[in-house]
Amino acid sequence: MDYATLLQVADSTVRLSVPLLLACLAGLYSERAGIFDIGLEGKMLMAAFTSAALAAVSGSVWIGLLAGIASSMLLAGLHGLASITFRGNQLISGVAINFLASGLTVVIAQAWFEQGGRTPSLQGAARFEPITLPLAETLQGVPVFGPLYAELISGQTALAYVGFAMVPLTWWLLFRTRFGLRLRAVGEAPEAVDTAGVSVIRMRFAAVAIAGVLCGLAGAYLATALQAGFVREMTAGRGFIALAALIFAKWRPWYALSATLLFGLLQAVALRFQNIDIGTFTVPVQFMDALPYILTVVILAGFVGKAIPPRAGGEPYVKER
Amino acid sequence: MTAPAIELNGISKAFGPVQANKDISIRVMPGTIHGIIGENGAGKSTLMSILCGFYKADAGEIFINGTLTPIPDSQAAIRAGIGMVFQHFKLVQNFSVLENIILGVEEGALLRPSLAKARKELQHLADEYELRVDPDALIQDLSVGHQQRVEILKALYRKAQILILDEPTGVLTPAEADQLFRILERLRAEGKTIILITHKLREIMHITDTVSVMRRGQMTDTVKTKDTNPQQLAEMMVGRKVLLRVDKAPAQPGANVLEVDNLRVTDDDGVDRLKGISLNVRAGEILGIAGVAGNGQSHLMQVLGGITPGTGTVLLNGQELDLTGKSSDGRSRRKRGIAHVPEDRQHEGLIMDFSAWENTVFGYDDDPAYQANALLMDNGAIRAETAAKMERFDVRPPDPQLAAKNFSGGNQQKIVLAREIERNPDLLLVGQPTRGVDIGAIEFIHKRLVELRDAGKAILLVSVELEEILSLSDRIAVMFDGQIMGERLPGETDEKELGLLMAGVREEAA
Amino acid sequence: MSKMPKWADIVLIPLINLMLAFALSALVILAIGEDPVEALILMVKGSFGSTYGWGYTLYYTTNFVFTGLAVAVAFHAALFNIGGEGQAQLGGLGVALICLYLPWPHWSLALLGAMLGAAAFGAAWAAIPAWLQAKRGSHVVITTIMFNFIAAALLNYVLVNLLRPPRAQDPSSAKFPEVTHLPTLHDILSPLGISFSKSAPANITLFLAIAACFGVWLLIWRTRFGYQLRAFGKSEPAAIYAGISPTRIIMITMLISGGLAGLMAVNNVMGEAEKLVLNATEGAGFIGIAVALMGRSHPFGVALAALLFGFLYQGGAELALWTDIPREMIVVIQALVILFTGALDNMLRMPLERVFLALRSEGK
């Protein structure tokens, strides 16, 4: 494989990792606060649809983005209502949200655009365009680094940069600020937070809301940056891969970056080299598709470093029985 | 006259159908230590949780230093200068001590300055009250005693003027308890007000200025400590005269039923819980195990009951038991003739959502008598048997269809006992048989245990109630830190001597 | 003392929740400019108005009974098996192999063989998550989700590369031999003089599903294993105290659960398609969750809920044919049912409990 191909695979990896990363970080906030979120997929899907729909109608990707975030937050609020306010089962709520998004997006899209559950294709300002970083042209000629800078680092869309910036930001927020301390505490020992005079409910809603925003970004990225419009089920299981990445990353921001890049790479490779021939036998493309899930199961099995979820995760905070 | 530091007026609180607190009023003067006693479930913790804003009262008023102070949440309590050390600590296990201390009272949005300030302040408090803990240690690495210090430090760091401690000594060694009391005395000397909940009348007499008694959700009485005595307090607690001794004939011990040699248990965290226990129980004899909770009694019961694995040798009627857990569990122990009344009936002894009849075959469901055929259980037969058992054990109401959770604590315990005793085991393991059980039921349960002994069965009794140990046992072994400190005959010892052994003071030293 | 009478718990609350879900669905239908009343009439007519409609409704019901029972059995042991979809897909593979590669003399024997194959493959697919939960403490929810995806990839591979007949374009197996074709309700009922649509796919598996309901009921409430399973589900420490091995319960329960999910394949793969197609389960594994929740994990409730969803599915297909309401509307309804009966259950329960408490104290 030559350097140019390598760069291309890397570029594809980055593009495909961004939605995984954003969704993974969304899950990280929620689960760190003790709210399991298997509804990442649904929130992403909903955001993908609303962002594409509003961008198509208004012609502005920014309006689309805001709408995407708002719709994802709406679902996040529903999850919060079910699992925080009414102490329902977080897993069941997540399952319901996934179905809700899967159904509603198509039903609404069909009624609105009558194009079989998709939105019109987005053109021009209704899409995120790649951003060329300064000096990209100038440095093109520099060996090794030049192409790397011009093709990989430069030329991504705004949301991709936001996604990567979220990693250090999340780390800083979680481990260096009061908000982060409380958020982590509420996922480990909500009663400690409660008796310390901090509202568990409010902290958890805040975390769930952040997850909503990030899923909104992830969905909008899919529909308005990676693609130019919404098609049914366009998330195609990315929410679950993000969930897998979250476990893989042991609920830590920097690990989340590596995990999503790894899973993005798997996708990119599966795209590029359908069946991979390694001498004696070929690795079928289906195996590559399943690899993120298989890896996650291996991690979950604890054969390679144990993943311990936040202690209070999945449990509603109940003071009075 | 100064206003009381705390005045509660008509506090009531219900959890669904359970009235945990009923119209409670109480006054606590500043600079005093006020004790609260009462049976399990009397509502002590609930009342204190209301005072510190954890629960919200259904009705009633709270006055702090004479002014009406509504306490809708923990924040309000902290503002009012109230700090509480809960029965179950409220700490974040994988946070450091410092992080736990500042949680909720951080200075500004960034952590660094808060942590720096807390570190300095902690140093100061440590010097002043001899409350030393490593500020950077993770809570999960600290002993229970140190975790409690962190809880106290948390309260002091928040400038609490009123400190509430809920059963603080249950988890402490006597030495640690003594140190705690020294700290409390110093705090009192500084004018702070302290409320101390405990089951130990000795502690009440030792340190409090006034004491309140709760029974069934109500405040029955408040008296000056120096005007009362343990006997009177006990009577106030249960509502009638307490029977201190059980009527029983001298034991007629037979052959060894249980022989334990060098029994060791290491728990999942790698902590040694039993460090070479050796003891024996003979037929027709009750061996009582005394000790402060957490010194290995539970592990002894569990390893004998087949729940946790251990090493060493255990002989039952001369036959060795498998301790590895590979070919044995609770069920195979039962088949060998060991019955087990667990310490925690609500989490182990019973399935709270199961009906009484389902609970009376729990652990014995493979008994051929309960099978209708090769596939199905004979539920009719089980129900009939349960009805008979409930009759014999005076379980009220005698309704086999009622779910276990709908019986009161005493009656729940009778269901467990009926199940285990009526199996006519060679050896009965029984843990805390009367915890949270009212006095009438206690008498009944004690009588049944003695009857079983008199029928020539061996009984191993674990209880944190010294009185119960003294009155029921034919021999007493005292456990401390996973070891047997010594054995005594009930007639030849007293609470004082046992107390020293329980504190780990060896006879030579004593 | 419990806070509510039993009838309120098992009848009133699910009913109100269902009403809420339907009301919201009606709002969605209104919002997209259609008439919910007309839609309902169309759905009822389409699913119950003819033996053809009944045939499809019962066909779907059969699927959902199996997947619903699968989830329900696991629920009783406090295990949340989201993997019904993957297990049912693997069950389909089992059925296909049995039907394609073994020479069967008669459909009844083939049915027995296919049941074994379906249950064995479904159970095997549940066994790994079960083992990981029992031995390594890996949360069965996450592992079963992962196994759904792995199953999809596996089936994709098998159908495209192994089972697809030469020269065929569609990734599906060859047609099963004639002898393995199961009698449909038409075949069964016409000798009795009852005319039933010839073209509807409901088949003898329906009776298998009914038998499965009864079997599960016996298993859970009448057998020793069921007793132990429920005890484990209510309290793990108590089960250990009683000498009930958690590993054993988790393994056997998940095997039964996976086996039940797998059995669904007898209906859709052997009974309907008569070959293995991609995505043969059509999400029935997930609907099992809603069915189990609605049915309060009781086989009788599961049967009723499965019928409800069978109606939704057949009615929904009719909607898509005759109106502009897309088939995805069923997914929305399904989501709302799960949401209200599963996740938002307390929203209704809390105030109702208070009402009953007040009523009772007044009664005193």
Add this chain to the structure above:
Amino acid sequence: EPAVIFDLGGKFDKSFNEAAFNGAERWATETGGKYLEIEMQSEAQREQALRRFAETGANPIITTGFAMADPVAEVAPDYPDTKFVNIDGFLPEIPPNVQMIVFEEHQGSYLVGMLAAMKSANGTVGFVGGMDIPLIRHFACGYAQGAKAVNPDISIIANMTGTTPAAWNNPVKGGELAQAQIAQGADVIYAAAGGTGVGVLQAAADADILSIGVDSNQNHLHPGKVLTSMLKRVDVAVYKSMIAGDALETGSMQVLGLADDGVGYAVDENNEALLSEEMVAAAEGAKAKIIAGELDVVSYYANDSCPVLDF
């Protein structure tokens, strides 16, 4: 009342199914008639849809996509009075009330392959297929032959989107594949991938290179960026079947090629500027030769392989 069943991908896939939809719409507007329609959402629904329409008495029932062939064969004998049409499918034995319609896609693809090669500056052209099946290889093979005919040294990069019907509706993956081909130097990419092609065309337009649409005329999707579209007149086939109605001739397999205008390439105001006169002349020349039988475009089906392209 006729009925149309669209396969996975849906009638708005801008491509194959949409062509069928356009044909049906044309019939509806011209005759004022109404027709029943449904889009498949999953593999398992095909038979139910067929039966439902047959039960209601729809006639003829037109189905699109090879995957509908087997279900049609299954259902047709149960409804001898109903006529069924399948486009793109293959049946070893055609029931008397079924009409199969297929196209000579390799011929049309040959022409657009020529155009692509003539337009390519880099000497590299791309092909993105939908589901990896003989039909799509058939497309690719014709395309490659056309390209090689113009420039024997041209390099052709061919990728398939997937192995299941989901590959017809995965624009994200289509876009990624296109980007990969662009990175390898392709400057004209032909998408024969149903709804997935939308992503391919988008990626090509984004990268400012040319693409070629398929089945329907897709030139308008990115005016000036789509070189042409390989037309497969599914619309005509559907339209004609509907017009014929009860009189529809069945029991045979109808093959539509260049000669019948069943396939071709699209020229309209969106791409006029892209096609030079000599390009059109060359394509028209080849077309005439093919029709006359002077030029033989090898079919992938002939022996399940392509002489100029490896998969």
